[in-house]
Amino acid sequence: MQQLFTTLLTGLTLGMVYAAFALALVLIWRATRIVNFAQAPMAMLTTYVALVLIEAGYSYWLGFAAALLSGLVLGALVERFVIRYVDPRSEINPVILTLGLFIVLHALAALVFGARYRSFPAPFGLRGFQVGDTTIALTGFGIFTILSVLAVVVLLVLLFRYTDVGLKMRASAFNQEVARLLGVRVGRMLTLGWALAAVVGSLSGLLIAGGGLVHPSFMDGVVVYGFVAAVLGGLDSPVGAVAGGLILGLSLSLVSGYVGSQLVSLAALAILMAVLLVRPGGLFARVRERRV
Amino acid sequence: MPDIDGADTAGAGFAMAGVSVAFGGLVALSDVSLEVPPNRVLGVIGPNGAGKTTLFNVACGFVRPDAGELWWRGERHDRLRPHRLAGLGIARTLQDLGLFEHLTVLENVMVGAGRHARTTFWSSLLALPGHTREERALADRAGAVLDRLGIADLADRTPAGLPYPVRKRVALARALVAEPRLLLLDEPASGLSGEEMAEIGELIRGLTDRMSVMLVEHHMDLVMSVCDDIVVLDFGRVIARGRPEEVREDPAVLAAYLGEDVPAEPGRSTC
Structure with a gap:
C-alpha cells in the first residue's frame, strides 16, 4: 500500500514536469502548426542562465525569474528571426529547421557554458516529509513543482479564455488569413505564442534541473516523454497536454516501481502506440483525423 | 477610362481606377474602374469567371493589381494589405465564411x-x-x-x-x-432561401445610413432590389454600368449572360 502511494506521488510530480513540457509543445503547435524539437535545448539554455546567476551568488528566485524572462525573449527571437522565414506550406522544412536549431543551441551551450556536469540547487527540501516513522515520497520541491505547473496552467487558461489577446491568439491559430482580415496583428500573436511556450518550457527545465545536474543535453530525455504526453493529449489541446503528462508520469512511475526501471522508455512508447491505435487523434482531439 | 471623378462625392468613398490584374498570361481584370460613394450600395455582377472574385480580392488587398489606383476616402491606397483593412474601416465577408x-x-x-x-x-x-x-x-x-x-x-x-x-x-x-465605413460582401445571398434573401436584402439596405456596401452576387433578384448602382464584368472588363433598371435592359449585358462575345464599351458609362 505504501509503495503504491509512493509510486503515485512520484508519478504525479514527474507527470507535472512532462505536462509543462508538453504544454510548451502544444502552444507552439496550436499557433504555428510546428512541432518544436528545439524546445529542450531552449529550456536548457535558459536553465543555464539561472545557474550562472545562482553560481554568481544571486538568489535562486532571481535566477528563476531570469530564466523565465530569458525564455520569453528567446522564444520571441526564435519565432521572429528564424521560424518566420520558413515556408508554412511545407511539412518537412519546419521539422528540419527546429532539429537544426536543436543542434545549434546544443553546440552554443557547450561553447558558452562548457559541457561538464554542474549541480543545480533546489529552493525547497529534496527529502520526503516525515509522517510518523515513514517518509512519504513528496518533497518540498515536489510540491513546488506541482503548484508551479498548476499555476501556469491556470494563468494560460485565464489568458486564452478571458482576455482579448488570448482570443486573438486563438483566432490567429485557427485561421491566420481571416484573423488578419479582421485586423488582428497575426505576426505578433505568433511571436507571443512562441514566447509564452518558451516560458513554459523554461519552467520545465528549471523543475527538472532542481536538485540535479545540468549539462548541455540534460533536457533531451524529456523531449521524448514530453512529446509522447503532448501526442497523448491530441497535440492541439492544452488540457490534453496536462492530462497526457499526468497519465504518462503515473504510468511510467508504476512501471518503474513494479516492473523495472529499465522498461520505462519502452513503456512510454507502448502507451503512445496503444493510444494512437485506439484514438489516432489523441485522447482530447477535437478532430479525429486531419485532411491532407 | 470611364469618368469616375465627376460625381459630387468623388474622393469620399471607395474607388478603383484603371485596375488591371493578370495571372501569368491570363488577364483577370483589364482597366476596371468603379466607385462606391458613401452610403450607397454597389453591386458587381457578371458571368462565372468574369473576374468578380479577383476584383474583390483587389479591393481587400489579397491581390495586388498590376496597374491602376485604389482610392479610399480621398487617399490613395495602391499597396492595400489585408491586415490594414480593419484599421481603414473596411470589412469584408468571405464566400466560405471563414468562421473560427x-x-x-x-x-x-x-x-x-x-x-x-x-x-x-x-x-x-x-x-x-x-x-x-x-x-x-x-x-x-x-x-x-x-x-x-x-x-x-x-x-x-x-x-x-x-x-x-x-x-x-x-x-x-x-x-x-x-462598424466599417465600407462593407465588402462576397455572395451574401448564396445558399439562402427566398425569404432569407429578402431579409438579408432589407438588412443591407438598412446599413446604408452608416456605411457603403460593395457586393458580389449571382442572384439577380437581390442585386436588382438592393443595389443603387451596378457594374457588370465580363472577361475582366466592365461591359456595362448604371442603375439596376438601366443594366437590366442593356444589350451587352444580355449578350454576356447569353454567352455572346461583346466588345467592351467604355462609352456606355452612365454613372
Whole structure:
C-alpha cells in the first residue's frame, strides 16, 4: 500500500514536469502548426542562465525569474528571426529547421557554458516529509513543482479564455488569413505564442534541473516523454497536454516501481502506440483525423 | 477610362481606377474602374469567371493589381494589405465564411471588434481593472450586433453545428461589429432561401445610413432590389454600368449572360 502511494506521488510530480513540457509543445503547435524539437535545448539554455546567476551568488528566485524572462525573449527571437522565414506550406522544412536549431543551441551551450556536469540547487527540501516513522515520497520541491505547473496552467487558461489577446491568439491559430482580415496583428500573436511556450518550457527545465545536474543535453530525455504526453493529449489541446503528462508520469512511475526501471522508455512508447491505435487523434482531439 | 471623378462625392468613398490584374498570361481584370460613394450600395455582377472574385480580392488587398489606383476616402491606397483593412474601416465577408469553428459565436464576433479595443498586451496579461472593463465593453458591443441580427440566443454556441444561413449571419455580424465605413460582401445571398434573401436584402439596405456596401452576387433578384448602382464584368472588363433598371435592359449585358462575345464599351458609362 505504501509503495503504491509512493509510486503515485512520484508519478504525479514527474507527470507535472512532462505536462509543462508538453504544454510548451502544444502552444507552439496550436499557433504555428510546428512541432518544436528545439524546445529542450531552449529550456536548457535558459536553465543555464539561472545557474550562472545562482553560481554568481544571486538568489535562486532571481535566477528563476531570469530564466523565465530569458525564455520569453528567446522564444520571441526564435519565432521572429528564424521560424518566420520558413515556408508554412511545407511539412518537412519546419521539422528540419527546429532539429537544426536543436543542434545549434546544443553546440552554443557547450561553447558558452562548457559541457561538464554542474549541480543545480533546489529552493525547497529534496527529502520526503516525515509522517510518523515513514517518509512519504513528496518533497518540498515536489510540491513546488506541482503548484508551479498548476499555476501556469491556470494563468494560460485565464489568458486564452478571458482576455482579448488570448482570443486573438486563438483566432490567429485557427485561421491566420481571416484573423488578419479582421485586423488582428497575426505576426505578433505568433511571436507571443512562441514566447509564452518558451516560458513554459523554461519552467520545465528549471523543475527538472532542481536538485540535479545540468549539462548541455540534460533536457533531451524529456523531449521524448514530453512529446509522447503532448501526442497523448491530441497535440492541439492544452488540457490534453496536462492530462497526457499526468497519465504518462503515473504510468511510467508504476512501471518503474513494479516492473523495472529499465522498461520505462519502452513503456512510454507502448502507451503512445496503444493510444494512437485506439484514438489516432489523441485522447482530447477535437478532430479525429486531419485532411491532407 | 470611364469618368469616375465627376460625381459630387468623388474622393469620399471607395474607388478603383484603371485596375488591371493578370495571372501569368491570363488577364483577370483589364482597366476596371468603379466607385462606391458613401452610403450607397454597389453591386458587381457578371458571368462565372468574369473576374468578380479577383476584383474583390483587389479591393481587400489579397491581390495586388498590376496597374491602376485604389482610392479610399480621398487617399490613395495602391499597396492595400489585408491586415490594414480593419484599421481603414473596411470589412469584408468571405464566400466560405471563414468562421473560427472552435470559438463561440460571441467570441467570433469579438475578434472582429478588436479594432475598438484600446487595451495593451501587458494590461491584458495582468488583467488590470481598466482592461476588464474594456473587455466587457467588447463583449457588449458584440452581443448588441448579434441581437440586431437576431442570433443573440446562439452567442455561446460554436458555429460548427449551426445551419448555413445562421453561420452566414455570424460572419456578417463579425464584419459589422467593427462598424466599417465600407462593407465588402462576397455572395451574401448564396445558399439562402427566398425569404432569407429578402431579409438579408432589407438588412443591407438598412446599413446604408452608416456605411457603403460593395457586393458580389449571382442572384439577380437581390442585386436588382438592393443595389443603387451596378457594374457588370465580363472577361475582366466592365461591359456595362448604371442603375439596376438601366443594366437590366442593356444589350451587352444580355449578350454576356447569353454567352455572346461583346466588345467592351467604355462609352456606355452612365454613372
